[in-house]
Amino acid sequence: MLEKIVALSRKASPWVAHFNSGGCNACDIEVMATITPRFDVERLGIQLKGSPRHADILICTGPVTGQIRERLLRIYHQMPQPKYVVAVGSCALSGGVFHGCYNVMGGVDQVIPVDVYVPGCPPRPDAIIAGIAKVLDKMQEDALSKDGREREVDHGC
């Protein structure tokens, strides 16, 4: 019973932290655009938060550069369980146009586990919202399943 209430309330108001892991700003301004009046995700209870310690969902934009890698891991560890990651944009998916650059890891999933991938260069705000909606479904599924969701990234990965 209690789990159901927690799951429902978690889905009702997810808090999102946004981190630019070395992207070109295009995805970032589209993520910002989702909270502005045309798209306005706040009406759905979704809030963009400054601190990863307050966030349920981490939105990552960018191919993860060599310098960002450790910061991204630290931010991921700072998030409370259960945590979910959305990779936004082609370069967050696979490195995209930056594939093969000497300072690029080639995708967020090379460093931390990713739940939902939103392709596009950059994806439209509607696509980002659809991505977040997918995470919310996954969130509820996990919360209602027996073993729940506990996972932690390996420090060495």
Next chain:
Amino acid sequence: MPEIEIPVGPQHPALKEPESFRFEVDGEIVKSVDIRLGYVHRGIEKACQDRTWVQAVYLIERICGICSHSHTTCFCQAVEEIAGIEVPRRARFIRSLFGEMERIHSHLLWLGLAGHEVGFDSLFMYAWHDREIILDALESISGNRVNYGMNTIGGVRRDVTEKDVDELGRALDLLEERVKYYTDVALNEATFRSRLEGVGKITREQAIDLGTVGPTARSAGVDVDLRRDDPYAAYDEIPFRVITADGGDLLAAAVVRLGEIEESLKIIRYIIENLPDGPIAVKAPRRIPAGEACSRYEAPRGEDIHYVRSGGGDKPLRVKVRAPTLANINAVAQSMRGARVADIPIIIAGIDPCFSCTDRMVRLDDVSSGRTEVLTWAQLSARCRASR
């Protein structure tokens, strides 16, 4: 009172990009700032050397998502100069058209973020709402909201149709009205004025000495604008005013940017009324003859410089990019001294920084021990002195 060091970034609510600043503060007053660039360094200049000329255009477009058209135009101009390609007149007009539309979207974005940083979130929402008007126009012509993919070596890839011109005309009517409102807010709204007036101030002499460019220089009274001083695309045929102010503070920066939006609207109107007929591109050779060129472009943030060198092959030998934020970042360090802690976010946002354009780094590989480390500027200069 002892001085305290405050680290800001790389992940910080006030910064939209991962960048690191270290502020030395004495109470409420900032004494000095150490800026560490390099978090978004991806190695684009090197990667260009492994891509063909056409592939490089798309990579260059992703240097920065906000001024994507600026970088590609600058790069294509340099390549066209080396290859001796004459760009059709219609293509030059369309390049200018997109350049101005990009300027409007970038300046409205800045206005919104500036409003957000001073705690005036209504302005943020208003400005970003109206920014969608110009993004819709960009999308209906190019098919994309942010990375337009309009430029190619030898011209542009998509034409502007009669229908686009009609839609653009309606968008301009709407925007003209809104920009008047924003100018009124910037000039008369007491809360907005009092947060910006006298904040982040640089004098005209400092602006010249520090090598600032674009709206940052123009807001300090330096009358520079490449569109007039070194015309490219179709600017030699388009009449427009260069907006300057003499405050040198962030209020002047807001006034300059709003004035520039107004001018851009007029330029766009002139372009769609005088759009010449003809082809939109000429075919460029796959191999660019050997040679080098330097190209300059007035991006929304200031002067963008691309240096391109060709060895006669199908790939560039060297591409060098000097983005406007790198020229303006010194002004932040200067105007930060003596500022209050509460003004830190707006002073950083004041130059409209774009760190993904700017980021570069020095990596030291210690060959004997195989260690790699990242040094601050102070550590690096201390080592240089020690080894002398």
